[in-house]
Amino acid sequence: MESIYLVGFMGCGKTTVGKELAKRVNKKFIDLDEEIVSQTGKSIPELFNEFGESGFRDIETQVLKNLPSKKMITSTGGGVILRDENIGYMKETGKIIYLETPIEIIYERIHLDSNRPNAVNRTIEELTELFQKRESQYKKADYEISTNNLTPIEIAMEIIDCLNYSKGGDSRNK
Numbered sequence: 001m002e003s004i005y006l007v008g009f010m011g012c013g014k015t016t017v018g019k020e021l022a023k024r025v026n027k028k029f030i031d032l033d034e035e036i037v038s039q040t041g042k043s044i045p046e047l048f049n050e051f052g053e054s055g056f057r058d059i060e061t062q063v064l065k066n067l068p069s070k071k072m073i074t075s076t077g078g079g080v081i082l083r084d085e086n087i088g089y090m091k092e093t094g095k096i097i098y099l100e101t102p103i104e105i106i107y108e109r110i111h112l113d114s115n116r117p118n119a120v121n122r123t124i125e126e127l128t129e130l131f132q133k134r135e136s137q138y139k140k141a142d143y144e145i146s147t148n149n150l151t152p153i154e155i156a157m158e159i160i161d162c163l164n165y166s167k168g169g170d171s172r173n174k
Helices: 016-027 030-039 044-064 084-092 103-110 124-138 154-165
Strands: 002-008 029-031 073-075 096-102 143-146
Touching: 002 016, 002 084, 016 073, 016 154, 029 030, 029 044, 030 044, 030 073, 084 096, 084 103, 096 154, 103 124, 143 154
Parallel strands: 002 073, 002 096, 029 073, 096 143
Antiparallel strands: none
């Protein structure tokens, strides 16, 4: 199995689903944001403050390309898709799964989270605007999974079904 990269807007459940998926397919799980914190010794908000978003994205790209294993489940940060370079790398080394989640659900999960510098204290309108700017990049994923009304386990099973189905030569992507 090649690597699986979970992408989607902040708060869509990439980490939670990634852990469930990794258990079910017996693969290593890595949260890209946690890996960035581990390698830099600084929190995501600290990195944003020190280097700005562009500098943070440079670090994110470097860490993505230097992950320790190429056959694992990786939950990415919500903005990893802002760089086509990252999308290209993920497609070369695995499959990208977009976890599509309604913005209203995302807003409830993240608008007060101080660990999300692009979300904390933003209005739903501001988050909707940010989401809409990123949506076309998310849709470059190999597969889209609607997470609406599904548990993390159900989402993980949908991903497994999607990937197993595509091995047969036919494709249900998007």
